[in-house]
Amino acid sequence: MQRILLIEDEKNVVKILSKILQENGYQVDIAFKKEEALNLINSNSYDIILSDFQLPDGNGIEILEIFRKKDKDTPFLIITAYGSINGAVEAMKKGATHYIAKPIDFDNLLKILSFYSEKSKPLTETENFHGIIGKSPKMQELFQEISIVSKSDSTVLIEGESGTGKELIAKAIHKLSKRADEPFVAINCSAIPLELFENELFGHEKGAYTGAVGREVGKIELAREGTLFLDEIGELPLYPQAKLLRVLQEKEFYRVGGTELIPANCRFISATNKNLEQLVEEGKFREDLFYRINVVHLRIPPLRERKEDIPLLAKYFLEKFSKIDDKEIYDIDSSAMEILLEYDWPGNVRELENAIERAVVMCQEDIVKPHHLPPRIQKKKSSSTLKAEIETTNLLDLEKKIIHKVLEEVNWNQTKAAEKLGISRKQLRTKMKNFGLLK
Ligand SMILES: Nc1ncnc2c1ncn2[C@@H]1O[C@H](COP(=O)(O)OP(=O)(O)OP(=O)(O)O)[C@@H](O)[C@H]1O
Ligand SMILES: [Mg+2]
Incomplete structure (x- = not known):
């Protein structure tokens, strides 16, 4: 159970707030004055502190300043009077986590609190496996496999579509x-010209060819007893495939132009977004090499096959980019999340990461909304969901939803919305009033 200290002098507010907080599973301590608050803070530990600005014997920022000297992390939220923007700015400067304007919107407050209490309890080890995020059964299974293969020394082939996290997993x-x-040394097999592959992998001796002015060691030697990551191995032409096969079999090689046999001590992990078995069938990939690199095969499922990971990943990236951009964005609203869940993510986790990065840049509020997302992913709902919706809603509901959606799309610009909807601005205003859509 999360423990909250509520610092507030107005008895009525305390009564309502503590009731709501308790109903939502928080344990609440109350201080009516600054002195009481300081005593409680000294003798207890809290998960969240929620303080009013104005108190009979001081103010919330004074408490905050004293508190921050010994605790930099515990969320400290300040409630400021409506319109007192100066107080809010000062609070944030002094290290407040968030400010909440009066009159308090309780639903919003609960969302903010649950965000910060979730944040103070980090993702569990099963949800964040050494920097790889996922709770879907498919990812949980993959985490198990990663644990097992890390203990062995065999070659590993990681197969997955672009952006699914192949390199992340190789590094893990x-x-x-x-x-x-x-x-950990990586070679991108698709980026190296054919004639340079050997050089890249094995290095060369001085004078091995024109331009080889000195000895240079290759990636195998650079990797020493570590790991050599062969990315996009499906792109490797047949000739270098033979060279690679040889070093995997013999565990030794010559530098280009050299006569000394050098041991290859690294472990090989390969990755591909192609179906290598099919390339083998087509004669484009050597079958013997395929078996050598494929002792353990890990398949990373595309994001669309594990949509339950989307909210977790989206929040993880939201936190990451909010921190980088120094913004206080605490959540993704439900309609934006719905869009994220509906989209198919051909670019997988990388595309989701980019979408959230963009949303954080665009968002000037404290919550991500649909219009902050890249236009590409805001595409229309599929006809089947629309059909299901028609069956469960009436015409007025549907009209309200459409108007709301269009308003979101044009960032609540009424002139643009009216134009899109094909009605006059006056008609739009009347409808917004009737539907309670006025901001
Ligand atoms: N499960 C995950 N949890 C957290 N971050 C992830 C996850 N999967 C991928 N990422 C992030 O997505 C981005 C793409 O991952 P990575 O480069 O490993 O993908 P890839 O499969 O190698 O892609 P490509 O085939 O395009 O090279 C990286 O920023 C990575 O950190
Ligand atoms: Mg990659």
Whole structure:
């Protein structure tokens, strides 16, 4: 149970607030004065502190200042009188986590509190597996497999669509393995010209070819006893495939132009967004190499096959980018989340990460709304959901929903909304009034 300290002198507000908070599962302590609050803070520990600005013997910011000297992290929220923007600004400067304007909107307050209490309890180890976020059964299974293969020393092939986290997972395997203190070195097989692949992998001796002015070690030597990550291995042409196969089999190689046999001590992890078995069938990938690199096969499911991970990932990225941009955005509203859940994410987690990054830039409020999301993903609902909606709503509800959606799309610009809806601005205003859609 989360423990809250409520500092507020108005008896009526205390009565209502403490009741609402208790009903929502918080344990509430109350202080009516600054002195009482300081005593309670000294002798107890709280998950959240919620303080009024004006108190009989001081103000909330004075408490905040004293509190922050010993505790930098516990969320401290200040309630400011309506319109007192100066107080709010000062509170934020002094380290308040959030300010709440009076009159208090209780629904909103509860959302804010639940956000901060969730934040103070970090994602569990099963939801955040060494920086890989996911709670879907498919990801949980993958986390298990990663734990197991990290303990072995066999080659691993990671297969997944673009943006599913192949490199993230390769790095996690390295970090969890006994090779963690040695280097993790990556080669992007699609980015290296054919004639340079050998050079990249094995290095060269001085004078090996024109321009080879000195000895240079390749990626295998750079990786030492660590991990060599062969990214996009499906793009590797047949000739370098033979060279790679040889080093995997013999565990030794020559630098280009060299005569000394050098041991290859690294572990090989490969990744592909192609179906290698099919490439083998088409004669584009060597079958013997395929078996060598594929001792353990990990498949990362695309995001659309594990949509239950979307809210978790979206909030994770929201927190990350809010921090980077120094913004106080605490949530994603339900209609924006609905859009995220409905979209198919061809670019997978990377695309979701970019969408949230953009939303944080666009958002000038404390919650992400549909119009902050990239236009590309705000596309229309599929006809089947629309059909289901028609069956469960009446015409007036539907009209209200459509007007609301269009208003969101044009950022509540009534002239634009009226134009889009094909009605006059006056008609729009009347409808907004009737539907209670006035902001
Ligand atoms: N499960 C996840 N949890 C947290 N972040 C993730 C997750 N999956 C992917 N990411 C993030 O998404 C981005 C893309 O991941 P990564 O580069 O590992 O994908 P990839 O499969 O290698 O993509 P590509 O095929 O395009 O190279 C990175 O910023 C990564 O941190
Ligand atoms: Mg990659």
